[in-house]
Amino acid sequence: MNLAQALSILSKSSPYAVSTERDNTQDLLSSYKDYIYIQTDIETAFKSALTSAKPSEIIFLCGSSGDGKSEILTRYSQQYKATRDFHLDATHSFNPSQTAIQALDDRFTQFKGNDKPLIVGINIGMLGNYAEEGADQHNDVKASIKAFLENRAEDIPTNHTFLDFEQYPKFTLTQEGSTSDFAAKFIARLTEQSLDNPFYALYNSEVEKQGHTILTANFALLALESVQNNVISLLLKARLIKDQFLTARALLDFVFQILAMDGYLFDNLFSEADNELIEHIQCFDPSNIHTRKIDEFVLQFGLGIEDKGFSALKEQVKSLGVFDVETASSYLRLVYLLKDEEQFVNDYTNALKVDFENTLVNQYADIWLLHKEFDGLGKQRQKINRFYKDTLISAIHCYCNRNSPLLDRDAYFISEYNGFKTAVELEVKPDFTAIKTSDVGKIGAFNAYIQVDGHTLLPMPISINLLELLTKINQGYRPNKHDKNAVLLLDEVIEQIITVANEKDTLFILKDDKRYKIANEDDEYFEVSGNLR
Template sequence: MSKFIDFLEKINTKAAQYANDMEKILYDSPSSAIVEARKFAEIIVNDVFEKEDDIDAPYKSSLFEKISYLSKDGTLDRNIQKSLDTVRITGNKAAHPGENNELADAFKLHKEMYNIAIWYYEVYTTNQLTIPVYERPKPPNNQENVQELVKKQLQQLIASGGLEFVNNERENNVPENSDTPEEQNEEDNTNNMQVLRKDLPQGHSYLLREIRRLKDSSQEAIENANHFSHFKDYLHVDRKVQLDLEKILEKNLESKKGKLILLCGNVGDGKSHLLAYLKQKKPDLVKNYKIFNDATESFSPNKDAMETLSEVLSGFSDQFIDETNDHIILAINMGVLHNFITSNHSGYTYERLKEFIFKSNLFSQSISAHFSNENFDILSFGDYQSFELTNNGPISTFYSTLMERVTMKNEDNPFYLALKEDEKNGIHTMVHENYKLLQNEIVQNQVVWLIIESIVKEKLVISARAFLNFIADVVIPDKIDQVDLMSEFDVLNYSLPNLLFDRSERSDVLNAISKLDPIHYRSIYIDDLVINLNTLSNWYSIIDENIKTDIAKKWLTPLVGKDTLIGYSFTIFIKSFIRLTYLTNATFAKNVSDKTYIEFLQNLYYFNKGQMKKIKEFYEEVKTAIFKWKGSPKKDYVYINKESDKFRLAQKMNLKPTIDHINPNENEVLETFKPTIILAYQDINNKNTIQLDIDFPLYNLLTRVQEGYRPNKKDEEDAIKFMEFLDKLMSFGQKKDEMLVYFKADQRYYSISKDDFGSFVFERE
């Protein structure tokens, strides 16, 4: 007897009977089972109208109209509306035999009926029965093996929901990497030529296993400067900082003098990975070096970080530097290094090292990616960005290549081999669908664009590890199940675009990207899409015109039809449609992109390139913003007191920009640069200089001010460094020689100035 009957038959016998009949014929006649499921939904909906005294069913209304009415009324929550719409839409498709996977659809509706039944029971009865957990219907005993039966109609379906059970069991009981570190290391050393280990039990997904290795919680995520696994070797991407370090090491190969190489940066910027790579792949370059990966690790529990460093670097103290032959690579965080060179050390002094570091401009706004002298080399990881600037916008060779490593279609790629193995075994989940979408070049470019935008706008540091974890997050959904057993709405909810923009709680990266969701953009192009979907009947042509990949079209087309969706169901569709258009249609994405963000990156490029015409234009734009921020009674005058005061005072302000701090980069593609625009101004005597560091949030605010926006108190609090800059800039004005006074009462201006004899002159303007 059906599990539905246990808790439904006493409150709605007819609905329970339809559920029972549906389950009985599910294997023998799935199309008839779908019809019974639709009848079940109609009985439930009709009874809701009977039980809700304050609402009346529309006269001669269809199931679509009734569900729409209850949804608008608020009687149905969004999840039940989705379930009812799934039953209704699948029932409509059943009217076209041969076009659908009927057995898979019947399985899908069986679960949706269970969801509807629970909601109906909990809302309309006070009984306290324990509702059993959901179980997929088992085939009659006289039927052939379920797996063989299903494969005849749906090749990718396996026995009785076995994949969902297997994966849930693995999620709960099996670690993501079940090998111990020792076993994993042995595997890496002995089976380096084996790209994909085929050792999973039947029903387990190889692609899911491989993608999970990208997560932060995976054993592979642990960085160790002394171990570089085969998996990390495959994912390794050469970076400029690595190539520059290799050049330094090659230059120092024959040196007999002491050499200290400082790798300076912050947590998570790849120092450990780089050192492990060199030890494994370029051992001849580092064989003469002692490598210290964490300068805060002490050789003795009685020594703190500074004492440990002093011991490690004693050969490069002022006392021994001329006679040492030590060769050391020291990976160290910027803050620790600054503390070291500004501290006093027992028994040693480090004035020559200190002088070298300050000459390198490591702690200044200047670019100091690499600096060297006779004994020292320094590499600043902070000046090696994870993306490049070009005249046509930002790109990231690093992130793009990492993405290619995971998605490219060749026999050296364990992820791709895992996909093929799963396809051979009939395993097809949203992990596989999302992975295939990510293989699309346009999608990859858009994802990388979003990553760069997040870095610029939110000041994120996204390491290789964080980026790989991000890939896992947007490929692996919350629930793993065969795609053909999922409702059309669940397919959309668990698709890559919605994992990308709707899972802000998963990581800082996804939280930043959620703020870039195209559904929040105000754009005529997005408005046109929404209007067309609401007014045009041929949704197929709208999808075909805007979505540029077949896999994404396949997710949307089952829900096509003007009279098919309403309320939350339509919301899911339109959100997914806009996001898929953004990810697969480069022209659309460009049209709806943040123009202020693009302009900021263009100006950043111009400043690093030293393009004087563009730099001059930018200085003029900032001047306009400064005068509008402070307020200006007339050309070249700026108010120096608050608007709320009884009268306003203004001084003459001749801004004197300087470009002495700009070091032009002649390369067309910029790999090392500061991610902010630095302006500098001098006083009238050229004696004092102040700088303004403009990041994207400040640039965005100043752009709005130029367009007429009036900054409020919160803006001033958020832009505290800019307010401090304005205070300094005001001191460059000429208020000692001349001032304007504006009296609000009579709306008149008066000037106060000194004549040739030093007397004050007060006259009306």
């Protein structure tokens, strides 16, 4: 057994990628897989529900493909199969002439005829299919599933439990920072520098016998806590910016790819690979950043000019097995990965590090947390008001007035007829009451709430991509067809603003340097005034 063979169990093409009910014989690779197993919060909740389940109960363990349902179910099915019935995969049937829906019908019929709790592993999509196509005799189950899918918790019977992987997010945003507890624990356990760790034991043996290879160098790099944190930060960016969900299977294959591909870890992260996470992370390749300092480094590298800080880094990383780095792009990726590793820090790498910082993710995390933890009190109120005033409302004002940019701060463009523009003055501000009572759950977006002249608009979902666009609009950017989804959201807000504006008693008409004011005086007459600017 060598390190490459041991790591192969992480690959999505490995027979160990999906757990099935095998016999109890354990081969060597199974023991390696058992070593890196991490118990998650959803497994803890599942075990609690399983052990306390009564005969009339159904437990649905639901999620998406690759999230770890089969791993959890197979771990407990052998132990509890005498007292509980398991339907491990609701996408399968028991014979070729039977559909998956019919297999579920049979399983629910059996359940109603015996005295055992039933545990069902099922994808969200299959839940929806069964709710529509299941047999009428199981309308009670179908109604329960529909209630779950429609978030009507009060309509779910007490003997039905739905454990959904989406309710146990892989990433968390907190005041202490952003991380993925599952990914962090898994990578740390895989690379733990202890001979009790079979992977590290193989790594250590290979380095002692034959010196470093690219694979052992990659293992050594990933064993650094700062590198682990930077890798997880890249995964978080893929989640927030590219809307790429993190499943257990995708993560394991991702780690296998960045360790076992032909290049060094820092190149593998941003290379072509048959892995959905790497495909999205490629977009964040630090070698594609263009700043004065980075471009200067690339030019100097091409000319063979080396700063003493760069030369020191090249020597230091040899202790990790990193020797033959041939391009400026590779060195930039290396510096990016090691930017927070204290033993390699010097003035030269610190200067490059500044250009690698991603303020957008930090800004989004701060605003997301403000909405999640908003208590309505002074300090938080001041911070959240700054976001609404300086970013959201300001961008809405700029976008609304893009065809009339000289309008006053409180004036909003409504329409244009024959060269005459109409506008109204509106008070647009955050709705602190709605913000305080809102439920912020998933990290992919949070709802923003604004009031226009006392009218609360519909919640506006703010993703990191929309936040970036709002910032760019405030800097003078004009949205185009490539911003289609964000523009639709902005247009919906403008429509609501215009609806409120149509109720105003005062209208401003503008053309060139002329400005007219028309006021409805108690529905009795209109007062018209104007002046030349």
